[in-house]
Amino acid sequence: xxxxxxxxxxxxxxxxxxxxxxxxxxxxxxxxxxxxxxxxxxxxxxxxxxxxxxxxxxxxxxxxxxxxxxxxxxxxxxxxxx
Amino acid sequence: xxxxxxxxxxxxxxxxxxxxxxxxxxxxxxxxxxxxxxxxxxxxxxxxxxxxxxxxxxxxxxxxxxxxxxxxxxxxxxxxxxxxxxxxxxxxxxxxxxxxxxxxxxxxxxxxxxxxxxxxxxxxxxxxxxxxxxxxxxxxxxxxxxxxxxxxxxxxxxxxxxxxxxxxxxxxxxxxxxxxxxxxxxxxxxxxxxxxxxxxxxxxxx
Numbered sequence: 001x002x003x004x005x006x007x008x009x010x011x012x013x014x015x016x017x018x019x020x021x022x023x024x025x026x027x028x029x030x031x032x033x034x035x036x037x038x039x040x041x042x043x044x045x046x047x048x049x050x051x052x053x054x055x056x057x058x059x060x061x062x063x064x065x066x067x068x069x070x071x072x073x074x075x076x077x078x079x080x081x082x
Numbered sequence: 083x084x085x086x087x088x089x090x091x092x093x094x095x096x097x098x099x100x101x102x103x104x105x106x107x108x109x110x111x112x113x114x115x116x117x118x119x120x121x122x123x124x125x126x127x128x129x130x131x132x133x134x135x136x137x138x139x140x141x142x143x144x145x146x147x148x149x150x151x152x153x154x155x156x157x158x159x160x161x162x163x164x165x166x167x168x169x170x171x172x173x174x175x176x177x178x179x180x181x182x183x184x185x186x187x188x189x190x191x192x193x194x195x196x197x198x199x200x201x202x203x204x205x206x207x208x209x210x211x212x213x214x215x216x217x218x219x220x221x222x223x224x225x226x227x228x229x230x231x232x233x234x235x236x237x238x239x240x241x242x243x244x245x246x247x248x249x250x251x252x253x254x255x256x257x258x259x260x261x262x263x264x265x266x267x268x269x270x271x272x273x274x275x276x277x278x279x280x281x282x283x284x285x286x287x288x
Contacts, residue, residue, distance in 0.1 A: 002199060002200050002203070003200075003201060003202070003203075008192075008195065008201055008202025008203060009192060009200075009202055009203045009204045010187075010189070010192040010195075010202040010203075011202060013185075013186045013187045013273070014185070014186055014269075016186075016269075017265055017268055017269035017272060018265055018269075021250060021265060023261075023265060040207075041204045041207030041208060042204075044207070044208050044209075044210055045187075045208050047210075048208060048211060048276050048279070048280070049272055049273075049276055051211060051216060051279075052225075052244075052272050052275050052276040052279060053243075053244045053272060055216065055217075055221065055222065055225045055279070056225055056229065056240060056244035056245050056272075056275065057244055057245060057247060058217060058222055058225075059222045059225040059226045059229070059245065060245065061112035061113055061115075061116050061241075061245060061246075062112070063112055063115055063116070064108075064111050064112055064115070065107070065111045065112075065114065065115045065128075065129055065132045065133075066129055067104070067107060067111075069129070069133060070103075070104075070107050070111070070132075070133065070136055071100070071103075071104065073133055073136055073137055073140075074100060074103045074104075074136070074140070075100070077137060077140045077141075078098050078100075081098070
């Protein structure tokens with residue numbers, strides 16, 4: 001039986017986010033790293049999750065709310081202040 | 083005590099400084115609009131939600147004690163308004179985002195757990211992605227589309243964590259989530275966006 005690190009690939013894909021956040025306990029993180037050393041598909045999978053997060057950062061938010069409306073909101077609020 | 087990067091703007095805003103207000107609108111407006119759009123159907127309603135949220139910010143300034151950062155507080159206000167509006171539109175189903183079993187990868191792509199050689203191992207492993215396509219405009223469009231189709235709660239978390247680069251603690255505070263729930267939502271969001279990108283890259287390679 002071949003289960004690197006004692007974790008199956010199907011389990012690896014469910015703990016990758018916790019792993020990348022450093023939220024796994026040390027023992028499990030070590031087993032996961034052992035698994036990754038021996039399992040190219042899971043290594044590719046983790047790289048894809050990292051890439052996904054990077055791509056999300058690159059896909060910036062391009063839409064602005066209506067500035068004039070907001071400025072009116074601000075002015076109306078200020079003029080109503082004591 | 084951490085110094086809020088917006089401390090100066092906050093002081094000016096409290097003094098009624100219009101330029102400070104517009105600077106904050108510039109800084110957080112697009113994010114607020116995206117958060118609103120994740121809960122409501124139309125741009126027009128999302129704009130209204132953002133307006134209401136800013137009014138809520140202005141009205142609440144006197145009560146804001148700086149226990150969270152200004153951006154966390156603003157985000158909290160817009161997320162709450164957006165949820166309320168979304169629930170009225172019956173689009174947000176608040177709890178479902180954390181219920182049920184949503185595997186990160188189609189279980190059919192793994193061998194069964196009683197497989198004699200590779201229990202739970204990949205049957206259909208992922209292919210490496212083409213490096214040269216990663217930052218192409220079309221790829222980024224795919225990412226935006228994939229994020230836009232996520233359930234509202236997952237969208238909020240991936241927007242803040244990955245698109246905006248907030249720390250997990252900040253996201254939990256802004257969205258009233260436990261650290262565990264914050265991570266589950268991020269996990270589901272990233273897994274789905276990855277799966278859509280995989281479909282896209284497989285298609286362009288075919």
